[in-house]
Amino acid sequence: MSVKYTKDHEWVKLDGDTVTVGITAYAAEQLGDVVFVELPDVGKTFDQGDEMAVVESVKAASEVYAPVSGEVVAVNGALEGEPQKVNESADADGWFVQLKLTDKSQLDDLMDEAAYAAHIS
Amino acid sequence: MPATGPEIMTDILQTPLFDLHVEMGAKMTPFAGYDMPLQYDGIMAEHNHTREAAGLFDVSHMGQAHYTGDETALEKLITADLSALKPGEQKYTLLLNDAGGIRDDLMVSRPFGDDGLFLVVNAATKAADFAHIASKTAGRGELRLIEDRALVALQGPQAADVFAALVPEAAKMIFMQCGVFTLDGADLYVSRSGYTGEDGFEISIPADRAADISRKILADERVKPIGLGARDSLRLEAGLCLYGHDMNEETTPSEATLMWAIAKPRRERLDFPGAEKIMQQFADKPARKRVGFTMAGAPAREGAEITKDGEIIGVVTSGGFGPTMGGPVGMGYVDLVHALAGTEIEILLRGKARPAKVTKMPFVEQRYYRGE
Numbered sequence: 001m002s003v004k005y006t007k008d009h010e011w012v013k014l015d016g017d018t019v020t021v022g023i024t025a026y027a028a029e030q031l032g033d034v035v036f037v038e039l040p041d042v043g044k045t046f047d048q049g050d051e052m053a054v055v056e057s058v059k060a061a062s063e064v065y066a067p068v069s070g071e072v073v074a075v076n077g078a079l080e081g082e083p084q085k086v087n088e089s090a091d092a093d094g095w096f097v098q099l100k101l102t103d104k105s106q107l108d109d110l111m112d113e114a115a116y117a118a119h120i121s
Numbered sequence: 122m123p124a125t126g127p128e129i130m131t132d133i134l135q136t137p138l139f140d141l142h143v144e145m146g147a148k149m150t151p152f153a154g155y156d157m158p159l160q161y162d163g164i165m166a167e168h169n170h171t172r173e174a175a176g177l178f179d180v181s182h183m184g185q186a187h188y189t190g191d192e193t194a195l196e197k198l199i200t201a202d203l204s205a206l207k208p209g210e211q212k213y214t215l216l217l218n219d220a221g222g223i224r225d226d227l228m229v230s231r232p233f234g235d236d237g238l239f240l241v242v243n244a245a246t247k248a249a250d251f252a253h254i255a256s257k258t259a260g261r262g263e264l265r266l267i268e269d270r271a272l273v274a275l276q277g278p279q280a281a282d283v284f285a286a287l288v289p290e291a292a293k294m295i296f297m298q299c300g301v302f303t304l305d306g307a308d309l310y311v312s313r314s315g316y317t318g319e320d321g322f323e324i325s326i327p328a329d330r331a332a333d334i335s336r337k338i339l340a341d342e343r344v345k346p347i348g349l350g351a352r353d354s355l356r357l358e359a360g361l362c363l364y365g366h367d368m369n370e371e372t373t374p375s376e377a378t379l380m381w382a383i384a385k386p387r388r389e390r391l392d393f394p395g396a397e398k399i400m401q402q403f404a405d406k407p408a409r410k411r412v413g414f415t416m417a418g419a420p421a422r423e424g425a426e427i428t429k430d431g432e433i434i435g436v437v438t439s440g441g442f443g444p445t446m447g448g449p450v451g452m453g454y455v456d457l458v459h460a461l462a463g464t465e466i467e468i469l470l471r472g473k474a475r476p477a478k479v480t481k482m483p484f485v486e487q488r489y490y491r492g493e
Contacts, residue, residue: 032160032163032164032165032350033163033164033165033166033442035420035442035449036418036419036420036442036449038418038419038471054419054471056419056420056442057164057442058164058165058168058350058354058441058442058444059159059164059350059441060422061419061420061422
């Protein structure tokens, strides 16, 4: 399936009953140089909209909210040593977490690529 | 991440270099009432370029003024010894309130021979500073606000070579010297100083010449334009205070570890505002004091509480990632017993106590040019 987006500039990519979540290239560009990413522990559960991670740029700290409800099944440990991956590859190597979905229907309310493009234009 | 909307602000001011910033692709941000460049290529790249080569900063939002007349009237308000300030010299000084709190920090210099003093104050405080100085010196001195000049800073290890090619005489000055020089028919008020910890110059330029002279400086391939973002990380690594954050009207020079800015004869004469209180506090040691800290992981930001064994012992006043340090750096105020370099402290970040260590400042060695 294609990638979905939130108004808070996260992308969500579905694979089976699991989604991979990251922030968009647009968000990374707005943040500037990312210097640290605080990721949740594997096993933690979030409701849609909960604060899930924090991304620190040279400028400021920004919260990343859970785009959908679910349990953390993996985090991108590579960001610990190379937080700049968020800037270099926001939509691939710079992913944040993988969530096991609680309610797949939540995906229906997220934006598709065209809607997100309109959102940031 | 919350979407950031445009800040609502009426009558935002532009510096004489606004069009040049836009042309160079700056991301602009409101700061102290001005639309200022936050960054061009990115804060990290700009920071590193300034440490390695040279950067040009627009600091035209700062307040410039020319004071003439009875200098003892002005001296009473600040901490410098103006009688010892010779033509061609500059001093960092403090404008104090009667309780010894810091109204502002500023540069006072004598670039115009015997024709008075040149003052450069902070942007956010300039209206209040100049009103205060004008009212306290009324009838004895004259404060002329200089609103028809831009101010730029050229900073970095290659700043001197760059500037020597344009204004050879100016590049012969050493740190904290100043003078008036001519470039392409424009009068420049130049001092060898800055706010990055690097060698460099601050250059006051007639507003209508600011763009062409800035272009001339930027035409040197060693120079890149630098925004406010890197200005902050550079000054923080250099251990330099940011007014309104690292000190304010509630902070004394003794607490802020800025006693060095109070000239010795002034300490002896006790004739600066709040002198008795400040000197008493200095002798007794203040209850809290400004320190630097380093840590790993997420950087602590302004306002974060500093703790030790679960007890609150202070607060962060500036904090962020130091690109040259390669990690988080910051400064804040802590109770005196915890102020020694090497003391292990914790800083509360989003409810979690993170280990940090009181660290001697500057974090990055200052590289001012003091002569061969």
